[in-house]
Amino acid sequence: MAKSFTLLFFMLGLATANSSWAANTYIVVNAPEGSSLDLDSLEALLRGQRRNWDDGDAAKVVLPSRESPHFNAIAQKLLGTSGVVMQRLWFRLVFSGRVNAPDYIDSTQGVIQAVESQAGAIGILVADDPPEVQEGLTVFEFK
Amino acid sequence: MMNAYKHMIKLLAFLVGILGAVSAKSQDINANWFTHFELETSDGAQAMDREFEWGETALFLTANSGRWSFLSETSFQAEKYRDQQFTVERVRVRYEFNRDNAISFGKMHTPVNYWNDNFHHGRYFFPTINRPSSFARFIPVHEVGLRLSGQSPMVEGVGYDIVFGTGQSEGDEAFASGVQSYTASFSWAPTPQSKSMISYYRDAILDHKDNPFHGGNHHVGHDDFQDHDGAPQGLASGSETDIAYELVSWSFHHEGDTWRTLSELSANRTDQGDLNWAAFQYLGYRVNETLSAYALFDYVNVSKDEIHFSAGTEHRIGVGIEWFATNSASLKVELRREHKDRTTDAHQDSTVLEAQLAFGF
Numbered sequence: 001m002a003k004s005f006t007l008l009f010f011m012l013g014l015a016t017a018n019s020s021w022a023a024n025t026y027i028v029v030n031a032p033e034g035s036s037l038d039l040d041s042l043e044a045l046l047r048g049q050r051r052n053w054d055d056g057d058a059a060k061v062v063l064p065s066r067e068s069p070h071f072n073a074i075a076q077k078l079l080g081t082s083g084v085v086m087q088r089l090w091f092r093l094v095f096s097g098r099v100n101a102p103d104y105i106d107s108t109q110g111v112i113q114a115v116e117s118q119a120g121a122i123g124i125l126v127a128d129d130p131p132e133v134q135e136g137l138t139v140f141e142f143k
Numbered sequence: 144m145m146n147a148y149k150h151m152i153k154l155l156a157f158l159v160g161i162l163g164a165v166s167a168k169s170q171d172i173n174a175n176w177f178t179h180f181e182l183e184t185s186d187g188a189q190a191m192d193r194e195f196e197w198g199e200t201a202l203f204l205t206a207n208s209g210r211w212s213f214l215s216e217t218s219f220q221a222e223k224y225r226d227q228q229f230t231v232e233r234v235r236v237r238y239e240f241n242r243d244n245a246i247s248f249g250k251m252h253t254p255v256n257y258w259n260d261n262f263h264h265g266r267y268f269f270p271t272i273n274r275p276s277s278f279a280r281f282i283p284v285h286e287v288g289l290r291l292s293g294q295s296p297m298v299e300g301v302g303y304d305i306v307f308g309t310g311q312s313e314g315d316e317a318f319a320s321g322v323q324s325y326t327a328s329f330s331w332a333p334t335p336q337s338k339s340m341i342s343y344y345r346d347a348i349l350d351h352k353d354n355p356f357h358g359g360n361h362h363v364g365h366d367d368f369q370d371h372d373g374a375p376q377g378l379a380s381g382s383e384t385d386i387a388y389e390l391v392s393w394s395f396h397h398e399g400d401t402w403r404t405l406s407e408l409s410a411n412r413t414d415q416g417d418l419n420w421a422a423f424q425y426l427g428y429r430v431n432e433t434l435s436a437y438a439l440f441d442y443v444n445v446s447k448d449e450i451h452f453s454a455g456t457e458h459r460i461g462v463g464i465e466w467f468a469t470n471s472a473s474l475k476v477e478l479r480r481e482h483k484d485r486t487t488d489a490h491q492d493s494t495v496l497e498a499q500l501a502f503g504f
Contacts, residue, residue: 040299047335049299056210056239060171066470079335082400084432088268089335089398094173095263097214097237097251098292100207101173 023126025077025142028112028133030121032057037138045122046078048093051100053120058100062114062123063090065104070126077142078124172206177265179501181272187481187493196224198499201232201264210239218264231315232264232285244293250315253286254304254328255342256407257394258423267503270405270425270465272477276443276457277421281390281411283344286310286324287317300332311388312349323347337397344390348413351386351451386414386451403427403435417446433467439477445485455485461495475499 027042035053044050045059052058064071066083075086093099103118105111108125115123116134125131130139178200201218216233235249254260259282262269278284288308295301309316310323328342348354392409407423420443427437441459445452461479468474476498483491 044299049332049335050242050294052210052239052242054242056241058207058209058212058239081336081398082432085336085398085400091268092261094205095203095265095268096261097205097212097233097235097247100212101171101205103171 023128024130025074025124025126026130027140027142028115028123028125028131029138029140030115030119030136031059031138032120037140039140039142042122042140043078043142046124048090048099051098057120060100060118060121061102062111062121063087063102063104064111064124065106067106070108073126074124172204175203175265175504177201177203177263177267177501177503179266179499181497181499183495183497185493185495187491187495197221198224198266199264203263203265212237212239216263235290243296244291247290247292248288250285250287251290251306253283253306253308253326253344254290254340255282255326255344255390256392256409257338257340257396257405258407259284260328260340261396265503266499266501267473269475269501270403270427270437271439271463272475272497272499275407275421275423276441276459277407277409277423280443280452281409281419281421282392283308283311283324283346283390286326287313287315288322288324300330300334302330302332304328304330308346310346310349312347312354320349323349336399338395340392340394342390342392344392346388347385348388348451349385351384351413354451388413388451389415401429403429403437413449413451416450417448419443419445419449419452427465435465436462437465438462439479453485453487455483455488457481457483457485471502471504473501473503475501 027046029037029042031037032053032055034055041050046061064074064083066087071083075081075083079086079089090102094101103114105114108127108131111123111125112131112133115121116137124142130141133139179198181196181198183194199218199220201216204213204215206213213236214233215231218230218232219228222228231250233250233252235247235251237245237247239245252259258275266272286306286308288306290304290306292304293302304326306324306326307322308324308326309318310320313319313323324344324346326342326344328340330338330340332338388411390409390411392407395404395406397404404427405423405425409421410418412418422440422442424440425437427435429435439459439461443457445454447454459479459481461477463475463477466474477496479495479497481491481493481495
């Protein structure tokens with residue numbers, strides 16, 4: 001019994017120590033009409049492995065900034081690395097001319113706004129529930 | 144000198160024009176600038192006690208609109224350190240045919256190896272203080288030309304680049320002697336953190352004895368050192384012998400949370416002669432988010448029968464630390480043992496301590 005309580009307190013401690021521990025990761029997409037929206041393609045855009053939507057128009061990638069509380073959590077989920085490594089990888093891609101520069105946004109709400117305001121944008125965020133977005137945008141859960 | 148200024152003005156006008164056209168309905172324009180300062184001390188016989196230098200300052204601009212994108216990189220260095228204060232390092236427009244294939248035109252970094260394809264002139268992102276030694280002679284850093292780029296729609300991470308270039312001998316004069324150089328480069332990135340590249344590059348070195356690289360054993364007397372742009376260094380006219388230059392390169396880069404590695408291997412030959420070799424190895428260990436320790440090994444060997452580059456060997460071996468003091472400033476300190484034994488220079492062995500403070504905004 002005592003062991004079970006210890007385990008319960010340990011789990012509670014972990015959950016409160018990291019606010020994004022119980023949250024989910026979502027991809028918000030403002031893609032051109034007719035684009036295929038399979039999860040592999042979306043992940044490739046967010047990882048900088050692809051640059052364009054199906055029609056050739058460039059995707060605008062929206063990532064968490066260093067100030068975002070989810071900077072490291074999203075890098076870990078997306079690339080299995082720290083946020084710093086993710087940002088350096090993106091810098092190299094941009095300066096080599098292989099992709100366009102992403103937007104770095106501090107907050108979850110800011111990511112949604114950046115995707116909503118730019119045609120062809122794709123963003124990634126952490127939230128407890130799927131974010132509410134304007135008509136025409138699509139939300140995917142990134143498991 | 145007047146010609147150089149005219150070309151400079153033309154290129155700048157081109158740059159401003161393109162940027163203006165793209166920005167008129169651009170989704171976004173990004174500007175970044177980079178600069179660095181270096182302090183070096185060496186026990187080499189020909190070295191000064193201490194040498195301080197304000198390095199290149201590079202302005203990097205990108206813009207995109209739909210399928211079109213623009214990229215430019217211009218650099219400035221004070222007259223005290225470089226003859227040409229302003230240089231256009233890259234200026235190119237790119238058009239996306241579809242999701243996976245694109246065409247670019249302009250002055251670009253030749254995709255012959257990982258370093259040249261991924262690191263620009265700002266030192267902030269360099270893994271070591273200096274480029275590999277092979278860059279001073281064998282690596283065609285820039286090409287003015289037409290580039291086809293793409294990736295496999297079937298296999299994630301497989302890509303290609305094919306460049307039809309003006310060639311190193313004609314510099315920035317687009318196709319002044321037609322297409323002189325060809326680059327074919329293939330890459331594979333099994334994960335976003337790892338990438339391997341293999342490439343073949345072929346160029347015609349026009350009037351090779353008058354070329355600033357020249358230092359081959361049938362014409363000893365010219366040092367084959369070139370500045371980064373390969374600008375001629377006051378050579379007299381002479382032979383009109385054109386020779387072929389071929390370069391094969393292989394690169395591998397991996398950056399994980401703890402370890403980072405970069406391997407660059409290349410072999411080259413002129414006029415179908417003996418092979419010259421170059422190898423560079425970097426291995427970095429990340430102590431924490433801001434501090435890394437690294438080791439480097441750099442080696443160049445030019446065959447004694449080489450007719451264009453000066454024969455002999457060079458190597459550098461060293462250790463260093465890199466500290467990101469802020470999100471915009473990094474400090475690298477390197478201790479190196481250097482050896483140089485070339486036909487056009489006196490034998491040199493030295494120990495070098497160098498520090499570099501680099502900024503990126």
